[in-house]
């Protein structure tokens with residue numbers, strides 16, 4: 001008999017919802033969960049479905065989004081095994097960032113350690129009231145290994161990131177909102193609905209334009225301002241000559257709704 005999958009993917013229209021289903025361990029990321037998440041997102045990227053995914057939501061089953069990397073599994077790792085585990089986490093983050101559509105993290109509960117890092121690899125985060133976020137690795141004698149020391153600095157600034165990483169403190173949803181770590185706090189029962197509303201709105205926009213925005217904003221972070229602006233100008237220009245640009249502008253002029261094809 002096949003082992004049931006821990007990571008499930010559900011499609012509704014152009015929106016895919018990826019759910020980590022290991023609630024008995026608060027969705028802790030062991031090697032298998034990381035591999036299944038990688039497979040799930042790679043599958044969405046490679047899909048030849050006639051209706052392509054235009055936005056995805058990543059969430060967790062039960063009371064946690066992800067309570068961190070699996071401490072029980074990490075406890076016995078050698079230095080080399082730990083490097084491989086970190087590499088797998090980084091590859092997953094890079095894969096999410098390279099997807100040609102946005103991924104919204106719907107943080108339904110604890111997002112700690114690798115959970116916070118996974119959410120940070122998504123385009124932005126919505127969080128449920130009562131959720132707790134943080135990078136508690138220093139309590140275990142280690143540091144964040146799935147991009148936390150880097151993406152957290154870029155998201156909330158060096159001073160706030162340092163305080164979170166050095167203290168290992170958990171913060172509330174409201175504190176996370178105040179520091180710009182998350183975009184919105186929603187009642188738990190509405191979290192997925194709100195994420196879906198936004199995902200559907202994004203899915204209705206010009207897909208090539210959304211993909212180009214994501215690519216340019218992410219790549220631009222690693223460049224100086226003139227190089228980043230040049231990257232933007234090239235992407236802007238490349239969209240002229242696409243069916244989407246013609247459809248979008250013609251619809252505006254005709255006061256109608258654009259039918260985007262992603263071509």
Ligand code: COA
Nearest residue numbers: 024025026028067068069070071072110112113114136137
């Ligand atoms: N790795 C492995 N197992 C984990 C885990 C993790 N990161 N987080 C939770 N679990 C497991 C617990 O061991 C427990 O398993 P058990 O029932 O077999 O004993 C189960 O999930 C439920 O967790 P529990 O601690 O009983 O829930 P709680 O509501 O009392 O506490 C937390 C919730 C999140 C505060 C607590 O689980 C915790 O501190 N987890 C570790 C957080 C962390 O340090 N993450 C960073 C890792 S780098």
